[in-house]
Amino acid sequence: MKEDKGPTSGCDHITASSTPATGEGGRTGDWRVLYPVISRDGCVVAKTGKPMCYMCWMFCPEGVISKTVPPEINLEYCKGCGICAEECPSKAITMVQESGE
């Protein structure tokens, strides 16, 4: 993390005005206690190789699951809520304990 010292002379704002960027709140994957693992044998997209279902994508509060074949989870930002595991109709997602530091 860069030190935020020194003057703000590079900033021409006279009013607080933000511009968008991923990870505004940092690497939110660090909040996680459990992380999701998609089973290739259980997930219908992985099994059939066809885009379908995507309940995990739809219910993810973070938008970190891709609508790809197979779906992938961006663990850098996944907060580990477990909603995907709970909502997966084929129970193909399991929540696994993060290994301690």
Next chain:
Amino acid sequence: MSIEKKGDCMTCAEKVLIMTGNHAAAYAVKLCDVQVISAYPITPQSPVVEKLMEFVESGEMKAEYVAVESEHSAITVCISASVVGARVFTASCANGLALMHEMLHWAAGTRLPIVMAIPNRAVAAPWNILNDQQDSISQRDTGWMQIYCRNNQEILDTVIQAYRIAETVMAPVMVCYDGYVLSHTLMPVNMPDEKLVREYLPPYRPHTVLDPKSPRNINPVTLADPRMNAEGVLCHGYMELRSLLQKSLLGSVSVVAEAGREFGRIFGREYGIYDSYRTEDADLLMVSIGSLASEAMDTVDNMRAAGMKIGVMHLRLYRPFPAEVIAKAVRETGCRGVAVLEKNVSYGYEGAVCSDLKAALFDHGVDVFAHSYILGLGGRNVSVSDIEEALNRSYGYLEKKGPDRIKGQEWINCRV
């Protein structure tokens, strides 16, 4: 009601209309091509916005008029419309202005050039709908500029200047004038040519626009300390943004002066930071804001005739407080004392203008006394003899030195 009469302007072909101070404000808003108006009715402000609604409904003025359910919403509408890029106007006073208080901070903090007309009125409790200046003075710490007017011509001219000032400084401006005394009193007013107003006042160009094409988040939570953006630029903390507002306001005295000079060049009526009447060689200076300063001119004539060397200074610009300019002006008169007569009080101390003036004089080493007189609250009539009474009292202190010249604040024509 406006009665047209033949113009007699020396410098340009201006029409002269007879109108109230409220209508003078409304005509100025029309001349400035304001795009969004939002207001809530309150006595004595209502004729300003009624007139504007008339202009909008008749098609004389192309603007959106939002008839909101409160003053709080009126100023909010102005803030949001201004962020989108529209030139906006509102008017209020007294309790309505007090209700706006929270959003006045938002307007200044967002650096929006909103102009608000304020026909000054007493603040409840108890209810009172008549004139004093407690309402706008109570808002002096919100980051808004405040300019006070002495007559209806000044109201019209000052509203036009206010947009130029606000859009240069990027800070909101209150144009204050005494309720009823000016708001409801008919006076002849020269009507500037609209083409010349457009020359004087270029279209509003916002500094930060809310536009789907560049998705910005304006006024989010801002930390105490600076923070890096995604490009690695260290951006302001809350304190830097507030300091930038303060710097702009402190630097805006010259902007107000320039706007007044340029107005004079184009329209033949020049405006400054303050106005003075018979202040040269004065021993005692009466200082005031608003119509009281013009009413005092007759009093001063009488007192001068009686051999008392008294002059009047009207502080046109109250926020930012033009400390250096005023201290210099007071010093140059060579006076030994100042009597500040005002229709407001900072409860628990004295008149607000007096405190500010004292600080300015002290800082700039001007060794004169300054006495605070409170009068005319809640519409209490201010007679020539009231002004004379105050000035006579301070005049008696002119020969006093050191602590003897200190005198607590005093209420004139108050029966308790």
Next chain:
Amino acid sequence: MKKLTAVTMPDKEYMLPGNRSCVGCGLSIAYRHGLKALGDSVILTVPASCLTVLQGMYPVSSMLVPCLNTAFETTAASAAGIRAGLDALGKRDVTVVGWAGDGGTSDIGIQALSGAAERNTDFIYICYDNEGYMNTGTQRSGSTPYGAVTSTCPSGKLEHKKDMPMIMAAHNIPYVATVSPSYPIDLYEKFTTAKHMKGTRYLHLLIPCPPGWGYDPRYTVKIGRMAVLCGMFDLYEIINGKLSFYGPSLRIATGEPREPVEAYIRAQNRYRDVSMEVVEMLQEWVDKKWESYKKMGYCETD
């Protein structure tokens, strides 16, 4: 038109990952899909709320839509100002959206909202109702349900919640709808319907809140679903005065039995201390509400 499913919903995300919303936040699900439905030509205005936190701290934001943050009670007035400003500048195609919490809507913001609705201001108002001041640490609001514990009603609230969507319906605005993040397709469709209408449109979202309601974050969608299935929260829309139920609420309206409220109550720690009498009272409240729907003729199908 192709039926909307998770597969056919648009891929473009307007809410960016790595934001500050709580783990398992119901608002995030609604915000994500709501923004998808609203699309590119939109300006938001947001008061003090959880959404302020989600949208991020200066100078970085977590969404690809412009937003003006505004004071707690001013959402609708702020939207009215944006609308007026855009109209004055000839930008009539931009959709203006106010997005506030239940405190910002049913308590401190109701005056400005009622005013804007009475003027039929052309904008969409979204109330995300997590039934309390969750962002300030779980205090009671006018939208907190009977029996729920908050930090300002530590023994459980003794009053029922305001029926905010019906208050808005009483303003005779063109569109009122209730939405749950547990039904994202319905959510997306209602946002889309609202987007294509003019005048004041009001969407009321019941948003399960893991820290505020007291349940494991993984159950957010389930809890939201339970609220609908037991009839505590009903999915409907009112277009020009005509109410139509959706999905599970439609099935209830047409005779399918409701789940008992007790299971919903017992799944949340905020109701931890409620007695059986309170459960019965809440059940009675739900029963009466559905009776009144019937009396109003809302349950008759065409």
